[in-house]
Amino acid sequence: MSGFRVAGWCPDAWRPMAAGDGLLLRIKPRLARLSRDAAQAVCALAVQHGNGLIDVSRRGNLQLRGLDHAGWQAALAELLALGLVDADPLAEARRNLLVAPGWRDGDDTHRIAMALLARLNELPVLPAKAGFVIDAGSHPQLLAEPGDFRVERGRHGGLILRAAGRAHGVALAPGAEVDGLIALARWFVQSGGQGRMARHHAPLPAWAAGQDLPAALAPAWRPGPCALGMVHGAPFGRVAAPVLDAALVEPGAQALRITPWRLLVVEGAGGDAVPGLIDDPADPLLRVEACPGAPACPQAHVPTRDLAIALAPHVRGTLHVSGCAKGCACTSATTHTLTGRADGQFDLARDAAPGAPPCQAPLTAQQALDQFASCPSAELPDAPCL
Ligand code: SF4
Incomplete structure (x- = not known):
């Protein structure tokens, strides 16, 4: 690794x-x-x-x-x-807000996001990467996207407040969404939270500990x-x-x-x-992730994107080519994951995120190309790797 x-x-x-x-x-x-x-x-x-x-x-x-x-x-x-x-650098730094992109003027996502933007000065000082998710359309769109303090459409049709890392949220009364987000952010800091909510394992206060699941994920765009x-x-x-x-x-x-x-x-x-x-929904590049890699990223051990482009037509699952184990392009698992190694070669893992224990290593870029081109892995579902 x-x-x-x-x-x-x-x-x-x-x-x-x-x-x-x-x-x-x-x-x-x-x-x-x-x-x-x-x-x-x-x-x-x-x-x-x-x-x-x-x-x-x-x-x-x-x-x-x-x-x-x-x-x-x-x-x-x-x-x-x-x-x-x-104009205020602190306000700019605090504006870490991800919204469901299909919002319309005046709908719940738009209303809550605008209200939160107007109250950013009520937030405590949060870790730099902490952020908010407003996902209040008819079905959630952002369940797979990271974000610490979340308002989502619940399974019963109303909105819920959910802390990242917890499967359940708590039902919100209409109009109470931003109060809930701010209260959750304050609790996170007061209870010693550092880094991300998903790694903060303190028991939630009773007012934030509900039994409401998010609604089913909306179809992918x-x-x-x-x-x-x-x-x-x-x-x-x-x-x-x-x-x-x-x-x-x-x-x-x-x-x-x-x-x-x-x-x-x-x-x-x-x-x-x-x-x-x-513009073609069937374009194989849509199933491939690759970070900037070398030389654009100083931490990269290998170039990434040219290899990902070359591999894309041969991979029928999903593929991630990562310049190092940090996995900036995609932190979740993909069918095939090539992670750059310090020796300039790759680790290959399957159904894994970058940095996972490899099932095959080391591989040069050419060896990876040769293997995928000769053996499209999706056709061998029982193969341990490739
Ligand atoms: S995964 Fe590593 S190489 Fe790629 S952008 Fe992130 S830090 Fe750089």
């Missing part, structure tokens, strides 16, 4: 993170939505001050890459002028037309700014929504494909 370093903090516009390709600046659109003009301005900033690449994060955020110090300061000034970054507009896939969660800009000038385009699934929704757009984005 390969070692890795946990940064323990999250970048934002005020505090960019050094990556292998320069500074990484995270933009956190409110409710994961940008007007078309704002989204196009972000594209322009990526080209003008960064390397032209934009990441789509699993928290519904966008990240500019490849900035130098002067470029960061210039981009920050423009983002402040656009109102996309809070796929590329193609949807009720909001057009859904496009971003291969590995990355898009070149000119490609995104091209999607934003499609007829009818009004706004951009960012999902946590590497999918972008162009509100109001028709069903036209955009070169550089995934």
